[in-house]
Amino acid sequence: xxxxxxxxxxxxxxxxxxxxxxxxxxxxxxxxxxxxxxxxxxxxxxxxxxxxxxxxxxxxxxxxxxxxxxxxxxxxxxxxxxxxxxxxxxxxxxxxxxxxxxxxxxxxxxxxxxxxxxxxxxxxxxxxxxxxxxxxxxxxxxxxxxxxxxxxxxxx
Numbered sequence: 118x119x120x121x122x123x124x125x126x127x128x129x130x131x132x133x134x135x136x137x138x139x140x141x142x143x144x145x146x147x148x149x150x151x152x153x154x155x156x157x158x159x160x161x162x163x164x165x166x167x168x169x170x171x172x173x174x175x176x177x178x179x180x181x182x183x184x185x186x187x188x189x190x191x192x193x194x195x196x197x198x199x200x201x202x203x204x205x206x207x208x209x210x211x212x213x214x215x216x217x218x219x220x221x222x223x224x225x226x227x228x229x230x231x232x233x234x235x236x237x238x239x240x241x242x243x244x245x246x247x248x249x250x251x252x253x254x255x256x257x258x259x260x261x262x263x264x265x266x267x268x269x270x271x272x273x
Contacts, residue, residue, distance in 0.1 A: 216222040
């Protein structure tokens with residue numbers, strides 16, 4: 118097995134005379150010790166790098182989660198706003214307001230309904246206000262056909 122010798126400037130001799138007690142000895146260091154120290158340093162460096170990488174991944178993930186949560190809150194608020202606008206647009210008062218304000222329509226009066234029989238259809242006997250029976254009133258009305266009806270125009 119080969120040994121490693123450690124030398125340094127303190128180990129040089131200062132003159133031609135050498136005594137065994139004044140000269141320090143070389144200390145051989147085991148090759149196995151150097152490899153284990155080097156391996157331990159590499160292992161510690163790898164563990165620290167892995168730790169820094171994991172902390173970086175966790176921090177990035179937390180930032181992305183917060184960003185997505187903010188985006189989700191924006192979409193929820195927008196959804197609520199759209200639901201409110203939809204409810205408003207379906208409201209009859211809003212439709213009336215829009216038709217009057219934006220389209221320039223005017224509100225109409227109460228509708229008038231006309232009840233006239235259509236020519237050729239059977240009529241229902243109704244008691245007349247004068248007290249005549251239904252057959253007598255029918256015979257008086259049967260000589261004149263009913264006039265055609267049209268919708269009443271209030272602008273006239």
